[in-house]
Amino acid sequence: MANPELAGFDPVFWLHHAMVDRAMTLYQDSHPKAWLASSTIGVGTYALAAGSTKDSKTVLAPFGITSDKARDTKSFNYNYADLASGQSPAEIINGLYGNRPAAQTKRSTEDSSEMHEYTANIQVDLPGSEGSFNVFIFDGEVDNAEPSTWYTDADFIGVHGFFTNNDAQGNGEDLATAAVSLTPALERRVASGKLADMKPKTVAEYFERNKVYWRVVERVLDHYDQEIELSQIPQLDVTLATAKLTVPEDSSLLPTWGEFVPLDQAKSD
Numbered sequence: 001m002a003n004p005e006l007a008g009f010d011p012v013f014w015l016h017h018a019m020v021d022r023a024m025t026l027y028q029d030s031h032p033k034a035w036l037a038s039s040t041i042g043v044g045t046y047a048l049a050a051g052s053t054k055d056s057k058t059v060l061a062p063f064g065i066t067s068d069k070a071r072d073t074k075s076f077n078y079n080y081a082d083l084a085s086g087q088s089p090a091e092i093i094n095g096l097y098g099n100r101p102a103a104q105t106k107r108s109t110e111d112s113s114e115m116h117e118y119t120a121n122i123q124v125d126l127p128g129s130e131g132s133f134n135v136f137i138f139d140g141e142v143d144n145a146e147p148s149t150w151y152t153d154a155d156f157i158g159v160h161g162f163f164t165n166n167d168a169q170g171n172g173e174d175l176a177t178a179a180v181s182l183t184p185a186l187e188r189r190v191a192s193g194k195l196a197d198m199k200p201k202t203v204a205e206y207f208e209r210n211k212v213y214w215r216v217v218e219r220v221l222d223h224y225d226q227e228i229e230l231s232q233i234p235q236l237d238v239t240l241a242t243a244k245l246t247v248p249e250d251s252s253l254l255p256t257w258g259e260f261v262p263l264d265q266a267k268s269d
Contacts, residue, residue: 001013002161003220025083047062095251116266117245118182120158121239123175126164126174135180136158136215138153157185215227240262
């Protein structure tokens with residue numbers, strides 16, 4: 001699926017978008033007031049001119065409908081079984097994603113209702129890049145030159161895939177952002193004894209001792225799974241951040257997120 005010109009011919013592409021639709025529906029049902037904001041087009045497409053403004057009322061070519069008309073799945077005569085069963089969106093989301101090691105780790109390392117989440121925030125000039133790629137994050141230098149082994153490397157802490165055209169079309173202004181959750185990897189380090197607990201001060205000191213490294217692997221057909229120099233990806237930057245997360249005892253309520261702040265600024269928490 002790494003090539004935008006061919007992705008739609010792969011059956012997994014449709015499974016992927018079905019999952020995106022389901023995740024979007026769960027989010028909408030749990031945040032009913034949230035919807036699309038207007039934005040200015042940076043790099044234009046065949047249907048949208050660069051510099052034009054789009055919003056939820058913009059007609060989506062070639063389908064002839066707007067985002068507003070596609071907001072509710074039931075307008076297309078389908079729904080998801082668990083949502084149709086009468087369960088609240090929060091109960092469904094907590095049932096799918098709430099039973100994580102973090103829920104156990106927080107009770108032994110932090111207050112019973114409060115924990116911290118950690119992310120590696122990636123910023124990159126995606127339209128200016130020549131083809132799709134993965135950014136791997138490590139908390140140590142990687143000695144193995146074979147990218148296919150990096151998922152099981154002892155220092156591996158996360159990865160994010162970026163999907164873009166094979167021809168660079170960027171103007172240096174439209175930067176893409178992504179966040180890789182570091183929490184599961186840090187929990188494993190607590191379990192193994194490499195990390196004392198999940199508090200920001202402890203985690204910040206851990207990353208001072210164990211420097212964060214990132215490596216890039218191409219996903220284009222003619223150079224698939226080959227590592228490339230960081231300099232080949234324009235404006236690539238990685239920073240660490242943390243946020244407080246309050247976990248309610250009531251499974252019908254969603255966790256409450258605090259503001260993400262740079263990890264070094266949260267060191268005194």
